[in-house]
Amino acid sequence: MTHTFQNLSDFEPDTARDRKALRRHLRQARRELNPQQQQDAAIGLANTLRKHPRVMGARHIGLYLPNDGEIDPGLFMAQSQRRGMHFYLPVLHPIHSGQLAFCRYDAATPMAPNRFGIPEPVFHSRRIRPAWSLDVVLMPLVGFDEEGGRLGMGGGFYDRSFAFTRIRPRLRPTLIGLAHELQKVQKLPVEPWDIPLDAVVTDHRIYRTD
Numbered sequence: 001m002t003h004t005f006q007n008l009s010d011f012e013p014d015t016a017r018d019r020k021a022l023r024r025h026l027r028q029a030r031r032e033l034n035p036q037q038q039q040d041a042a043i044g045l046a047n048t049l050r051k052h053p054r055v056m057g058a059r060h061i062g063l064y065l066p067n068d069g070e071i072d073p074g075l076f077m078a079q080s081q082r083r084g085m086h087f088y089l090p091v092l093h094p095i096h097s098g099q100l101a102f103c104r105y106d107a108a109t110p111m112a113p114n115r116f117g118i119p120e121p122v123f124h125s126r127r128i129r130p131a132w133s134l135d136v137v138l139m140p141l142v143g144f145d146e147e148g149g150r151l152g153m154g155g156g157f158y159d160r161s162f163a164f165t166r167i168r169p170r171l172r173p174t175l176i177g178l179a180h181e182l183q184k185v186q187k188l189p190v191e192p193w194d195i196p197l198d199a200v201v202t203d204h205r206i207y208r209t210d
Helices: 016-031 035-049 074-081 157-161
Strands: 060-062 086-092 100-105 111-113 119-121 136-140 174-178 199-201 206-208
Touching: 035 074, 035 199, 074 086, 086 119, 086 157, 100 119, 100 157
Parallel strands: 060 086, 060 136, 136 174, 174 199
Antiparallel strands: 086 100, 111 119, 199 206
């Protein structure tokens, strides 16, 4: 069956093929946003994040540089650095395959493309902060629903990197997915390996899932 996605509010993917097709559709939709729409979304996201108490109470925050049409948290980061917050970008771990490390980031951080062609900080052990010691992690989503179901790029990097929270929940950072509002769907299945989110934040509102 081929889905045309005329009405995402009624679509519930229940097979791997469905998820792949939905991922492709949502990625295309966000890539089609023009520069002004992306800028407006970044402003809306920054305004919405400032309404989240855990975010505004955090000192060490993991986040990402936008790629492939992802909503841009850069404005929020620029505004928050003036408040004394510190930010860390994900880096493909050079030893633990399939996992992420989080490297301190500022305007002077040396960058290099990873194997996916995505710029990331050059790995240096002295600039790495353990995932368990972050206060909040803002991660990009491809799709989401209001109950905390989420669709990522399919690599499982965040799930593996935060799998430790299942056995050591007291070390768990607040995990928040970021997305354009147009990436919301009616229902996404939760897989056994999915690490649950505490919230999803878009350019329009906060969806609490905890």
